[in-house]
Amino acid sequence: MIYDFRAARLAAGLSQRALAELLDTDAQAIKRMEKGVGAVPTLIAAMKALNFRLAGVGAGATLPEQLRTRRLRRGMSLDQVATMTGLSRTTIASLERGGGSVASLLRLLEAIAPNARRRSPERSYWGYAGELDRDSRFTPPDFMNAIYSAFGEVDLDPCAHLLSPVVARCRILLSDGGDGLTDDWSGRLAFVNPPFSALLKWLRRAHDQWHAGNVETVVFLAPVRTDSAWFHDTLSTVADIYLLRGRVRFLKADGKGQHTPFSLMVVTLGANADQRRRFAEAVPGFWLARRDAG
Ligand SMILES: C[S@@+](CC[C@H](N)C(=O)[O-])C[C@H]1O[C@@H](n2cnc3c(N)ncnc32)[C@H](O)[C@@H]1O
Incomplete structure (x- = not known):
């Protein structure tokens, strides 16, 4: 997966299996996600666990919110983004609600937020790590x-x-x-x-x-x-x-x-x-x- 997701997991001291256990899923799902394959809800849960946020997208507490803000800020309708990305209108709406696949999400991000990058992690009591990990x-x-x-x-x-x-x-x-x-x-x-x-x-x-x-x-x-x-x-x-x-x-x-x-x-x-x-x-x-x- 782009945006250094794997690096964030390693920095938190978590193996693919350990992260999978925290998220109640299997290590294969994490492995696939790091290659850009899988479901967005799992990706969002993993982002929360690792305190992994994207900068350069838009305002919002979660990635789906950020996507919607970004599209609206750019004054684009769902149809316009659909034409731009080759994704269906329904897929884009679903991504903005936290659903869909990681592959479509990456396609959408590349089109509407090409400068998206990992935001520096916040400090926690335990050092640099996500909420789930430090708790x-x-x-x-x-x-x-x-x-x-x-x-x-x-x-x-x-x-x-x-x-x-x-x-x-x-x-x-x-x-x-x-x-x-x-x-x-x-x-x-x-x-x-x-x-x-x-x-x-x-x-x-x-x-x-x-x-x-x-x-x-x-x-x-x-x-x-x-x-x-x-x-x-x-x-x-x-x-x-x-x-x-x-x-x-x-x-x-x-x-x-x-x-x-x-x-x-x-x-x-x-x-x-x-x-x-x-x-x-x-x-x-x-x-x-x-x-x-x-
Ligand atoms: C610091 S760990 C301690 C686990 C265990 N009590 C121990 O002492 O080894 C805190 C745990 O609380 C769990 N947790 C967080 N919020 C919770 C909630 N609202 N209800 C029950 N467990 C929760 C988390 O899953 C986390 O594993």
Whole structure:
């Protein structure tokens, strides 16, 4: 595929198979897509995963929107673009809605946006990588062993992944149509290592579910980000917070490890003193004193 799509995948540290697993498709589909063959919806999902955007097309949050903006900006009707590209009117309309084939998409782009090129990737917490990639770092087994031995068996992982080593009685999986931000949580212990790009949303969700009595205890692994008013006004008065010494080596989808380039904390809700003591014996760091609610 043109526009360095393959280079973007490699820069994100993903094999064709790893990207395919993230997108719930097969490695052949990724291989074909990189050669300009396949369906546009898969290409768009892969672009989102790799934070791969095109410059030189037009404004819009997604490529289909950009295509439409580009055509309208140039004051062209579907019929005119059809004559220019040799594609049918229906095909062009379908591409502008996110459908169609990659081959037709490339033909359309060459005709209406010949200067299209890859936009420089944005920085993320994990470095240069797409949203799906940076949010799919799995908790390593040695860290999980400390969690199991201090807090007990995990009943619920509300943001689980098929490739994650976290052992939980119940897992909410996006790939099964689940959504940990809306589905009810239940059980004694929930372990949460959420997508860090939506940290506050997940902390609030954990707090809501614990507050509602749906789970007895929450153990939540998070970057140390304490700037929100909600953290100060609400969470810090009910949560126990453990600041980790050193960095955790998370697992990537391709099985390789990567240390976090930022500091981590463990936030617990409803954990008792024994559990907290056992955790401190197993993992270097310290518990912050609980803040007074008043
Ligand atoms: C940082 S990974 C952690 C996976 C696993 N909990 C672990 O600790 O190894 C976060 C996962 O949350 C999943 N995820 C993102 N949004 C979700 C949602 N709304 N509901 C459930 N899972 C979600 C992603 O697929 C991603 O694999």
